[in-house]
Amino acid sequence: MAGSIANFLLSVSLILSISLIFLLTIKINKKNFENLSVIYLCSDGIFYLLFISFILLVYSFIVSDFSNLVVYQNSHTTKPLFYKISGSWANHEGSMVLFILILSFYLFIFTKKKIDPELKCFTIIFQLILIFIFLVFLIFTSNPFTKILPTPVQGLGLNPILQDPLLAIHPPFLYFGYVGFSIVFSFVLAALMTKKLNSFWSREAHFFILLAWSFLTIGIGLGSFWAYYELGWGGYWFWDPVENASLMPWLAATALLHSNIVTQKKNLLYSWTALLSIFTFILSLLGTFLVRSGVLNSVHAFANDPFRGLYILITIFLIIFGSLTIFLLKNPSYQRKNNSFFFQKDNFILINNCFLIFFLSVVLVGTVYPIILNAINGESISIGPIYYNSIIKPFLFVFIFIMAYGPFLEWNKNSNNSFIKNLLILFIISLIFSLIFLFLLNNKNISLTLGILFSFYLFLTVIYDAFREKKLSINLSRILAHLGFATVIFAIFINGYFAKEINLSMKVGDKKQLENFLIEFKNTKSIKGPNYDQITANFLVTDGNKKVELTPSIRKYNQPAQFTSETSIKSNFINDYYFAINLSQFNDNKISLRFYYKPLMQCLWLGVILIACGGIFGLFKKKYENTI
Amino acid sequence: MFSKSSISRLKVFFLFFFFTILVIFFVYKNIKKNSVYFYSPKQVQNLNNMPSAPVRIGGLVKQGSIKKNNGIYNFIITDLNNDIFVEYKGLLPDLFIEGKSAVVEGYLKDKKSFIARTVLAKHDQNYMPPEIAKMLKVKTENNK
Numbered sequence: 001m002a003g004s005i006a007n008f009l010l011s012v013s014l015i016l017s018i019s020l021i022f023l024l025t026i027k028i029n030k031k032n033f034e035n036l037s038v039i040y041l042c043s044d045g046i047f048y049l050l051f052i053s054f055i056l057l058v059y060s061f062i063v064s065d066f067s068n069l070v071v072y073q074n075s076h077t078t079k080p081l082f083y084k085i086s087g088s089w090a091n092h093e094g095s096m097v098l099f100i101l102i103l104s105f106y107l108f109i110f111t112k113k114k115i116d117p118e119l120k121c122f123t124i125i126f127q128l129i130l131i132f133i134f135l136v137f138l139i140f141t142s143n144p145f146t147k148i149l150p151t152p153v154q155g156l157g158l159n160p161i162l163q164d165p166l167l168a169i170h171p172p173f174l175y176f177g178y179v180g181f182s183i184v185f186s187f188v189l190a191a192l193m194t195k196k197l198n199s200f201w202s203r204e205a206h207f208f209i210l211l212a213w214s215f216l217t218i219g220i221g222l223g224s225f226w227a228y229y230e231l232g233w234g235g236y237w238f239w240d241p242v243e244n245a246s247l248m249p250w251l252a253a254t255a256l257l258h259s260n261i262v263t264q265k266k267n268l269l270y271s272w273t274a275l276l277s278i279f280t281f282i283l284s285l286l287g288t289f290l291v292r293s294g295v296l297n298s299v300h301a302f303a304n305d306p307f308r309g310l311y312i313l314i315t316i317f318l319i320i321f322g323s324l325t326i327f328l329l330k331n332p333s334y335q336r337k338n339n340s341f342f343f344q345k346d347n348f349i350l351i352n353n354c355f356l357i358f359f360l361s362v363v364l365v366g367t368v369y370p371i372i373l374n375a376i377n378g379e380s381i382s383i384g385p386i387y388y389n390s391i392i393k394p395f396l397f398v399f400i401f402i403m404a405y406g407p408f409l410e411w412n413k414n415s416n417n418s419f420i421k422n423l424l425i426l427f428i429i430s431l432i433f434s435l436i437f438l439f440l441l442n443n444k445n446i447s448l449t450l451g452i453l454f455s456f457y458l459f460l461t462v463i464y465d466a467f468r469e470k471k472l473s474i475n476l477s478r479i480l481a482h483l484g485f486a487t488v489i490f491a492i493f494i495n496g497y498f499a500k501e502i503n504l505s506m507k508v509g510d511k512k513q514l515e516n517f518l519i520e521f522k523n524t525k526s527i528k529g530p531n532y533d534q535i536t537a538n539f540l541v542t543d544g545n546k547k548v549e550l551t552p553s554i555r556k557y558n559q560p561a562q563f564t565s566e567t568s569i570k571s572n573f574i575n576d577y578y579f580a581i582n583l584s585q586f587n588d589n590k591i592s593l594r595f596y597y598k599p600l601m602q603c604l605w606l607g608v609i610l611i612a613c614g615g616i617f618g619l620f621k622k623k624y625e626n627t628i
Numbered sequence: 629m630f631s632k633s634s635i636s637r638l639k640v641f642f643l644f645f646f647f648t649i650l651v652i653f654f655v656y657k658n659i660k661k662n663s664v665y666f667y668s669p670k671q672v673q674n675l676n677n678m679p680s681a682p683v684r685i686g687g688l689v690k691q692g693s694i695k696k697n698n699g700i701y702n703f704i705i706t707d708l709n710n711d712i713f714v715e716y717k718g719l720l721p722d723l724f725i726e727g728k729s730a731v732v733e734g735y736l737k738d739k740k741s742f743i744a745r746t747v748l749a750k751h752d753q754n755y756m757p758p759e760i761a762k763m764l765k766v767k768t769e770n771n772k
Contacts, residue, residue: 358651361655362655365655366659369659370663379665379666380665380666380684381663381664381666382663382666382684383659383662383663383664384662384664386661387658387659387662390658390662391654391655391658503718503719505699505719554722562723563722563723564722582719582720582721592719592720593719594719
C-alpha cells in the first residue's frame with residue numbers, strides 16, 4: 001500500500017518537474033516574470049512530495065514490509081529500530097531517494113532567497129533538470145518500491161558492519177555536502193546564461209558553497225572515524241578509491257570557497273570561480289557514482305546492474321558536456337584589472353588554488369588510472385598510499401607556508417612590513433620548537449621535522465591572526481578553519497611516525513611485555529545482543545604508570561550470518577589505546593589480537609570539527625560584514 | 629610584432645606548460661613505482677619472469693588447506709585449476725574462510741609459492757572481487 005502511494009507520488013513529482021521546466025522556459029522567452037509565486041509553490045510541492053515518499057520508504061522499513069523488494073533485501077525483523085530506519089538509505093535505491101530529496105531540498109531553500117527573477121528562474125530550471133534526470137533514473141532503473149510476490153516472511157538483513165550509529169548519519173551528511181554543490185552549479189549556469197555573474201552572485205553563492213562544504217567536511221570526517229573504529233585495522237585514511245572520491249570534491253570546493261572570496265572582494269577570477277563551481281559538482285557526482293558503479297570494490301558498491309552504470313555514465317557525460325558548453329559559449333571576457341603588486345592577498349589565494357588543484361589531480365590520477373588501465377589492457381593494479389604520500393607531502397609544506405602568510409596580506413596594496421617581521425619571529429620560534437620536540441622524542445626524520453615545523457608555524461600564525469584585530473568575530477570563520485587544518489596536519493604527522501602496532505595471540509591469564517606495554521588478558525564474557533551473540537575479552541594494558549582496561553569483542557550476527565570485530569578504544573586525549581580481537585578459528589584456546597598505540601587521534605577529530613565549525617560560523621555571519 | 633600583453637600571456641603560458649610537464653613526469657614516475665599488480669593463479673603460471681615488486685593474488689582459499697605452525701599460516705589460493713602455496717605470518721581477518729575468496733599481497737617466490745605480507749579484509753561474506761568473480765565464471769563456462 002505504502003509502496004503504491006509512494007510510486008504515485010514519485011510519478012507526480014516527475015510530471016510536475018518536467019511541466020515546470022516547460023512553463024519556466026516559456027516565461028523566460030517572453031521575459032514575463034509575473035505570478036512567479038505559483039511556480040515557487042509548485043517547486044516546493046516537489047520537495048514535499050519527495051519528502052513524503054522518503055517517509056513512506058522509512059515507514060516500510062520500520063514495519064518490515066517485506067513485500068517491498070528493497071526492504072526484503074536489506075532488513076530483518078530482529079534488527080533494532082534505529083538500524084531499520086538507517087537501513088532505508090544504506091542501499092542503492094534508498095540512497096537515491098535521499099539524493100533526490102536533498103536536490104529538491106536545496107531548491108526549496110533557494111526559492112526563499114530574494115534574487116533577480118530572471119536569474120532565479122534559470123537556476124530553478126537547471127536544478128529541476130537535475131531532479132528530473134535523477135527521478136527518471138530512480139523510477140525506471142532503481143525503483144525503491146518494487147513489489148515481490150509472494151511476500152517473503154523474513155528479510156535478508158543488513159550487512160553487520162553497516163549496523164553502526166555513525167554509519168546511519170554519515171550518508172546524509174555526505175549527501176548534503178555533495179548535493180549542496182548542485183545548487184551552486186545551477187546558480188552559476190544561470191548566472192552565465194543571464195550574464196549576471198557579478199559580486200552579487202558571488203555573495204549569494206557563498207552561502208551555499210559554505211553550507212555544502214561544511215556538510216562535506218563533517219561527512220568525510222564521520223566516514224573516516226567509522227573506518228577507524230569499526231574496521232579494526234587501526235587506520236583512519238587508506239587512500240582507498242572510495243575515500244579519494246569524497247576528497248576530490250572537497251579539494252575542489254575548498255579552492256572554490258577561496259576563489260569566490262577573491263571574486264567577491266576584487267571582482268576578479270570570475271571564469272575561474274565559475275569553472276570551479278561546475279567541476280566541484282561534477283566531481284561530487286563522480287564521487288557519488290564512481291563508488292556506486294561497482295567499478296571500485298567497496299562496501300559502497302550497491303549497483304551491480306550494468307544498465308544503471310550505463311545510464312549514470314551517459315548522464316554524467318551529458319552534464320559535463322552541457323555545462324561546459326554553456327561555460328564556453330556564455331563566459332564573457334572580463335577586463336583584467338591592473339595588479340601591480342605581487343604581495344597581495346588575491347595572488348596568494350590564487351597560488352594556493354593551484355596547489356589544491358594539483359593535489360586534486362594527483363588524487364584523481366591515482367583513483368582513475370587503475371580503472372583506465374584495466375579497460376585498456378585488462379591489467380589490474382592498485383596504487384598504494386606511498387604514491388599519494390610521497391607526491392603530496394613536499395608540496396604540502398609550501399602550501400602551508402603560503403596559507404600561513406596569505407591572511408596577513410592586504411587586498412589592494414603591498415602589505416605592512418611589521419607583520420612580515422613578526423611572521424619571521426614566529427617561524428624561528430616554531431623551528432626551535434620542532435627541533436626541541438624531536439630531540440625529546442629522539443627522532444631525526446626530516447619530513448617529520450618539516451611536518452611539525454610547518455603545522456606549528458601555521459598554528460602560531462593563526463593565533464597571531466586572531467589577536468591582531470580587536471573584533472575577533474570578523475575573521476573567526478577563517479581562524480577556526482585554518483586552526484583546524486593546522487591541528488589535522490600536526491596530528492597526521494605525529495600519528496604517522498609514532499603510532500605502534502602489536503600483533504599477538506594470547507590465552508586467558510597470559511601476561512606479555514612488548515616494547516613498553518604490559519598486556520594482560522584477564523577474562524572473557526559472553527553477551528547476547530538483539531541480533532547477535534558477542535564474546536568480549538577483557539585486557540589490562542600497563543603503559544608506564546598508566547593502566548588502561550580495554551574490552552574488544554567479536555560479534556556473530558544471525559542474519560546475515562557474519563562475524564565482525566568490535567574494537568575497544570580508550571583515549572586520554574593525547575593517546576589512543578586501541579584493541580581489536582580476531583576470530584581465530586585455527587587456534588585452540590588462544591585468541592589473536594591487535595593492539596595499536598595511536599597518538600593524537602583525538603586531536604585529528606578535533607581538527608576536522610574545527611574546520612567544519614569555521615564553515616558553519618561563516619554561514620551565520622552577517623552577509624555584508626566585511627572580512628579582512 | 630607582438631603586443632606587450634600577448635608576450636606576457638605567452639610567458640605565463642610557457643611557465644604553466646613547463647610546470648604541467650614537470651608534474652606529469654613526477655606523477656607518472658611515482659605511479660610506476662607504487663603500482664601493485666593483481667594476478668589470478670592462472671596468470672601467474674603464464675608469467676615469464678617473476679616480478680621483484682610486490683603483487684596481489686586473488687582466488688579461493690582451498691578447502692582444508694589452512695595450516696598453522698609457529699605462528700606462520702600456510703594455505704592454498706586456487707582458481708580450481710592452479711594452486712599457489714601461500715605463507716603468511718600475522719593475523720588473518722575475520723572473513724578469511726576456507727572455500728571463500730581472498731586476496732593476498734606480497735612477493736612471488738616462484739610460480740607455485742608466495743610470501744604474503746598482507747591478507748586483505750573484505751567487507752561482507754558474500755563479496756567477491758570482480759576479478760575473481762570473472763575468473764570463476766569463465767571456469768564454470770569452460771566446464772559446461
